[in-house]
Amino acid sequence: MATITSKLYCVKCKKQKATSKCAGCLQDFCYNHLIEHHEQLSGELDKVEMDHDFVRQTLVEQLNDSKNDSLIEQINKWEEDSIIKIQQIAEECKQLLFQHTNKYINPIKINLDKLTDQLRQAREENDFNEIDLKEFKEKLTQLSQKLDKPLNISITQNSASIINKISVVIPSEQLFPPMNININTQWIQNGITIAGGYGQGKQLNQLSYPCGLYVDDDDQSIYIADYLNHRIIQWNYDDNQSQVIAGGNGQGNRIDQLNSPKDVIVDKKNDSLIICDSGNRRVVQWSRRNSTNQQVIISDIDCSRLAMDNNGDLYVSDLEKNEVRRWKIGDKTGIIVAGGNGKGNHLNQFNGSSSIFIDQDYSVYVSDLYNNRVMKWMKGAKEGIIVAGGQGRGNSLQQLSSPNGLIVDQSGNVYVADGDNNRIMRWVKGSKQGCIVVGGNGEGKQANKFNYIKDLSFDQQGNLYVIDSDNARVQKFHVHSD
Secondary structure, three states: OOEEEEEEEEEOOEEEEEEEEEEOOEEEEHHHHHHHHHHHHHHHHHHHHHHHHHHHHHHHHHHHHHHHHHHHHHHHHHHHHHHHHHHHHHHHHHHHHHHHHHHHHHHHHHHHHHHHHHHHHHHHHHOOOOOHHHHHHHHHHHHHHHHHHHOOOOEEEEEOOOOEEEEOOOOOOOOOOOOOOOOOOOOOOOOOOEEEEEEEOOOOEOOOOOOOEEEEOOOOEEEEEEHHHHHEEEEEEEOEEEEEEEEEEOOOOOOOEEEOOEEOOOOOOOOEEEEEEEOOOOEEEEEOOOOOOOEEEEEEOOOEEEEEOOOEEEEEEEEEEEEEEEEEEOOOEEEEEEOOOEEOOOOOOOOEEEEEOOOOOOOEEEHHHHHHHHEEEOOOOOOOEEEEOOOOOOOOOOEEEEEEEEEEEOHHHHHHHEOOOOOOEOOOOOOOOOOOEEEEEEEEEOOOOOEEEEEEEEEEOEEEEEEHHOOOOEEEEEOOOO
């Protein structure tokens, strides 16, 4: 814990004595006060262990959640009433319920077990300091927040048929930045490469002009639309391992092939990927449980980017028609919710409708690529309003240059990938200029530089992920903990 130094002033008694420096707080203590300091730290570790036990008890309670029991009772009652005709559907519903609950709880249990081992080792070896305690507390807080997040699962019945078909309803999830992100949040300026970074290529550790990005905290992985490799890659958070999750069978238009995919999102309700298969002018659905289960859900569309609202409605931007359409489940054509008035720079037009984001009020945000602006179309509006850029192409704080990916936080602040300016910008709601979040240091391969940004996302801890397309990598920027 400490190293012995020459006679210095003890931080506690202020007397010049033989002192030891604490490796955690880096302060000098005499022998008596060093023992006292360690006893204080030991007391704090006791508190961490008590909090740890509470989190574990909460985990056990959620694993035995009575709400799951009530849902199973509903399924069993329906099964008994319908006997043989509905037994297969009932079994499918049970499995989906268990799989989703376990998928949510198991990562928490794994991380809590890791923390258990770390606490045990710290106590047994009597080797810990303030830095270790801070890390233990932060991990416990993150695990507690995840356990407190409700699953919000329910059962629905379709009464139109003689035998009511039931299904497990898992609400769709929109990618909002976590609540702890605000206009004062800052990120460490040097990113770390978590995917790719080995040049353009087709090996599993390489990417080729990646385009779209989706961060899934539930299964601790990210999904990447690997544009010129015609595949979707899944990268795990912890072990830095990747696998082809869709496509990867060469460029083509077969149902098991992709052609220049631009975007990918996760449909949690159906446990599937929705992919913008731009070269084939279609949107496809790809099961995460069965790699041979694919289907075309939208055809004949110049799709650029995808989004899904909290109702499970799908939004697709059409780069050529300069419009965004919404498809409800079962729709054949979709309805225009933004643009659709030809190419132009008026408030009711786009010139290259690219990335899209849907907020909780169902307003549609669109990166207007060649007009160098971000537009917001409120639900039912006939034209949009400019919320970022719109002052011509340039690199001042009032301008954007080929904006791509965007996310809007719950306060209405816009985070946008300023593609040609190689920076991520934050535009506070109502502001006439933005501020640089990361990047803005020119084009390059260094940890604080980019070479054409295509997309961005956040995880639930507030860490920022950026697709650095021409460098064929995904960069992660850790949020400042202060």
